[in-house]
Amino acid sequence: MRNIHAEFVKYGKNAKYWLRRCEMLLPEIAREEIWKKKRFSSIYExxxxxxxxxHEKVNECLRIMKHIEDKPELLEVAREKGLGAVRPVVTIATKETAKFWAGNAIxxxxxxxxxxxRNYKAELRPSTDLNRLENVKMELDPKVADQLKKMxxxxxxxxxxxxxxxxxRKPEPKKHVATKTNGICAHPDCNKPAVEFHHTKRFSLNHEHNPDQITPLCKAHHDLCHLGLIANEExxxxxxQTNPKYEVDKLVQAYKTG
Ligand SMILES: [Zn+2]
Ligand SMILES: [Zn+2]
Structure with missing residues (x-):
């Protein structure tokens, strides 16, 4: 019997593959004005x-390609997985860190x-930047306010x-873990709902079941924990900090010496 779905999937896969090849030729077509030589009114036509x-697709491709043309590692990922796969890293990857970001994109x-x-960029901003501090207004009993100022x-x-x-860090029952952060991911730069609980490293080291070592996180931040990309999980x-500066430093060092 004919499997129409299987056929569709197969043709779709092929179509995507060939479209990716077209996308990556666009910078050359723009530079050499091949469209003009072939009597089209614009590269869009x-x-x-x-x-x-x-139109948007053409602009998007040209934009991404402009960032990665001088970065062979990212070009390789784009060839394999499409320009969409490298899009998140194009504004952050440099020649020195391209290999690192290509690995992450894969x-x-x-x-x-x-x-x-997003977290990486946030942490590249100097932490002494006063604009990053948030002004919090609190309604307090004057006695409490006074006590707080004294402390x-x-x-x-x-x-x-x-x-x-x-x-x-006083122990509390496990069911209270989610309320620690009001059901929001505990990562400092995140406001997504917490959907998973993570035992921080301290738990796996000493097996104390302290709820302060169980952290409510969103899916993405939980993934980052398990990929070892929280620099100071203890x-x-x-x-x-999501930014493992030491990792990048190592890469930059390897690039310079190797
Ligand atoms: Zn976990
Ligand atoms: Zn999060």
Whole structure:
């Protein structure tokens, strides 16, 4: 019997493959103005009539290709998996780090990669940037406010609050884990709903079942934990850094010496 679905999947796969080949030729076609030589009014008309590509697609391809043309590792990923697979990393990858990002583009799910890049960028901004501090207004009983100010002493508020939170590690029943963060992912740069619980490294090391070592996370941040991409997982989640600077430093070093 004829399997129409199987046929569709097969032809679709082939169509995608050949379309990827077209996409990667676009920069050359633009540079050499091949469309003009072949008497089309624009590269858009050329791509639409010859390969069924729309205007946005052409712009998107040219934009991505501009970023990766000088980065063979990313070109390789694009050839294998399409330009969409490298899109999340094009604004962050440099010649030195292209290999690192290409590896991530191959192994990570798209959503995980996007989250990783977003956190990575956030952490590249200097942490002393005052614009990054958030102004929180609290309604407090004057007595509580007074007590709080006394406890704070001459430390800045940020340092003080961090210390206060560190002191909060008293055991609580497991069912309260999700309420620790009001059901939101515990990663500092994330507001997605927490859908999974993660036992931080401290648990696997000492097997204490302290709920403070169980962290509610969204899918993407949980993936990043298990890929070993939280640089300081032994710390409290609000201090987590997704940017393994040492990894990139190693790569840059290897690039320079090798
Ligand atoms: Zn986990
Ligand atoms: Zn998250």
């Amino acid at each position: 050329y791509a639409a009539k010859l390969a069924g590509m729309n 192994t990570m799910k798209k959503n995980t990669l996007e989250t990783y890049v 704070k002493g001459d430390r800045d508020w940020n340092t003080f609050m961090k210390e206060l939170m560190d002191g909060q 710390k409290q989640p609000y201090e987590w």
